[in-house]
Amino acid sequence: LSFVVSLRLYKNGISQVFLLVFAFFFGFFCRHFYDGSVHFYEMQAYYAGYSLSEILNNPLVFAHGHDLFHFIVKFLVSRFSTDEQVFGGILCLLHFSLFLFFFRQLKPFYSKYVSFSSGMMLIIFCLVVEFWWFSNLRFCSATFYFGGFYLKYCNSRKIQYLLLSLLSPLFHFTFLAIDAVVLLNFILTYCHKSFRYILLLFSLFVRSLNIDFAPFLIKHVSWLRENMSYAIVNTETRQGVLNYMKDFRQ
Secondary structure (H helix, E strand, O other): OHHHHHHHOOOOOOHHHHHHHHHHHHHHHOOOOOHHHHHHHHHHHHHOOOOHHHHHOOHHHHOOOOOHHHHHHHHHHHOOOOOHHHHHHHHHHHHHHHHHHHHHOOHHHHOOOOOHHHHHHHHHHHHHHHHHOOOOOOHHHHHHHHHHHHHHHHHHOOHHHHHHHOOHHHOOOOHHHHHHHHHHHHHHOOOOHHHHHHHHHHHHHHHHOOOOHHHHHHHHOHHHHHHOOOOOOOHHHHHHHHHHHHHHHO
16 A cells, blocks of 8 residues: 555655655565575574673674674664564665665656666666565665765765765675775876776776786785685686676576
């Protein structure tokens, strides 16, 4: 009913409230999976019934990541509920809130003429991608958080939104790479356009050498070595994964 009402009132801002109600009940009744199940187990086992100091002193708490976002979510939820459905509803509510924030920044684009194919992609993105991945507490939340603030920066050119987008590693540490790209792009805006072409040619040359940088970086950068022990650290294994991906696509 909330979903139908939100569609009926889609031109009115109140429709977003009904969408958020729908998101909570969707997560409440649709069993979460993958990361969601792991986070729920960790919340029950390491958060519920323990004080903040006890939680922080338990090394198992950080086994699934040192990111601040999922730690805060699990800590706050564990203070009032250990019900799996409530946890799933909150996951979906948080996820959809960030998605809605991201989607609002797209308004200058989809409020104009949208082709049929683009319109279909928009519908699929809203109704399939969004609700299928609410269980991915860390990465998808980081994606919509970053995308929302970066689009807001692109639309307004206000530097504070760019700085806020750089906080996305607090959701998932892999967004440090995105931050590096964003900062590089920001610096390049002050350089002559030819410098971008030089970088492009240089990167194509390096790519043609097929150098595997990951083992070198993990071996010589202590932070990567300590935090990415599960990563693929040798060229043979990485090549095996690439071959598998190629076969899978075929």
